[in-house]
Amino acid sequence: MRDPIADLVHRYADAVVNLDEAQWSATWADDAVWQLNPRFEVAGRDAIVQLWRSSMEGFRAVVQVVMNGTYDLDDDGQGAGRWYIQEFLQPRDGAPMFMLGHYDDTYTLVDGQWRFASRRLVMHYAGPPDLSAPMPNPRA
Numbered sequence: 001m002r003d004p005i006a007d008l009v010h011r012y013a014d015a016v017v018n019l020d021e022a023q024w025s026a027t028w029a030d031d032a033v034w035q036l037n038p039r040f041e042v043a044g045r046d047a048i049v050q051l052w053r054s055s056m057e058g059f060r061a062v063v064q065v066v067m068n069g070t071y072d073l074d075d076d077g078q079g080a081g082r083w084y085i086q087e088f089l090q091p092r093d094g095a096p097m098f099m100l101g102h103y104d105d106t107y108t109l110v111d112g113q114w115r116f117a118s119r120r121l122v123m124h125y126a127g128p129p130d131l132s133a134p135m136p137n138p139r140a
Contacts, residue, residue, distance in 0.1 A: 077109030
């Protein structure tokens, strides 16, 4: 049997790599919240997908790699987890970029399928692939 939350996280990353909007959209609950930094979040699957679509237009390629993660689920169809990622980004204009971070997630069971109720991105590094940019402390 496949791990349902790992499968959700990996379908999300696979959709990013393959620019598969339908697959990516299907990972979100209708009333989900996506927070990309402490001062910017968007609510509702339609708004989330619109933001993703416009963001992805700025890149020739994005490879999102899922690393380690943990999560807990309850008997009421809710859960929470944390998944570490790295992204290799090739902007349409500009130099290649590299990002290290993690997502703090909440999950909800919708019609027998786990979906993201929320994803909050915490960046540990964003800059040149050689790691020459400063690394902020995400706990600060």
